[in-house]
Amino acid sequence: MTNKKSDVVILSGGLGTRLRSVVSDAQKTMVLVKGKPFLEHLIAHYRNSGLTRFIICTGYRHEDIQSYFGDGSRWGITIVYSFESERRGTAGAVKLTEKMISSEDFFVLNGDTFLAVDPIEVLKFHQQKEADGTICLRKFGDISEKGEVVLGDDYVLAAFLEKQSNHRSGLINAGVYILNKKILSLISRNREVSIEHDIFPEAIKRFRFVGYKTSAFFIDIGSPSEYYRSQKGLPILK
Numbered sequence: 001m002t003n004k005k006s007d008v009v010i011l012s013g014g015l016g017t018r019l020r021s022v023v024s025d026a027q028k029t030m031v032l033v034k035g036k037p038f039l040e041h042l043i044a045h046y047r048n049s050g051l052t053r054f055i056i057c058t059g060y061r062h063e064d065i066q067s068y069f070g071d072g073s074r075w076g077i078t079i080v081y082s083f084e085s086e087r088r089g090t091a092g093a094v095k096l097t098e099k100m101i102s103s104e105d106f107f108v109l110n111g112d113t114f115l116a117v118d119p120i121e122v123l124k125f126h127q128q129k130e131a132d133g134t135i136c137l138r139k140f141g142d143i144s145e146k147g148e149v150v151l152g153d154d155y156v157l158a159a160f161l162e163k164q165s166n167h168r169s170g171l172i173n174a175g176v177y178i179l180n181k182k183i184l185s186l187i188s189r190n191r192e193v194s195i196e197h198d199i200f201p202e203a204i205k206r207f208r209f210v211g212y213k214t215s216a217f218f219i220d221i222g223s224p225s226e227y228y229r230s231q232k233g234l235p236i237l238k
Contacts (some may be wrong), residue, residue: 012111013059027061059084091195105234110175132207
């Protein structure tokens with residue numbers, strides 16, 4: 001039986017500098033898509049799957065996020081916040097939430113990307129594989145500008161490769177993770193640390209990490225072109 005009590009940690013502290021040309025100085029995860037903040041679409045997707053406790057990692061323009069979402073009661077969920085007074089990177093931001101996380105396994109999401117995967121199916125997979133960490137992977141047609149994730153037997157993560165010079169397809173990190181709290185022991189406090197570049201390569205050596213392959217719709221609103229694409233392609237908020 002799948003335990004739905006997993007917390008959802010959302011990284012929402014980015015500056016959104018690439019989007020300034022189209023959305024001024026708005027907090028990146030709060031840009032409007034189909035009339036609602038992008039972050040609301042993301043939260044709704046997980047709430048609709050039965051997940052009810054969210055931890056939002058904030059930094060730049062944190063007040064915009066907190067004033068809009070409050071404690072989450074308007075959506076029938078619980079929302080708490082962490083705040084970065086200085087940049088700590090994706091891993092450092094998650095580390096700040098350590099004492100707030102109430103579940104042994106928890107989701108981590110990039111707040112500026114949307115992957116239309118079924119969270120409960122990913123959670124079932126994570127539990128069935130008895131994993132310490134699960135990373136959602138999506139096949140990408142040209143990984144020359146992306147890092148590639150390599151799988152071994154039984155979906156176990158074997159390696160993270162840097163950007164490839166040749167144009168070919170491969171599996172990429174889709175920005176949705178399930179982690180056990182023990183993984184947080186790898187993250188140093190009070191310095192900027194990347195979860196993708198600094199933590200995962202070490203974590204797969206010490207813990208059982210698996211990859212969940214999906215072809216679900218994916219979008220990253222970090223660039224103007226993708227932001228405009230989200231206005232048409234993002235699933236309707238319910």
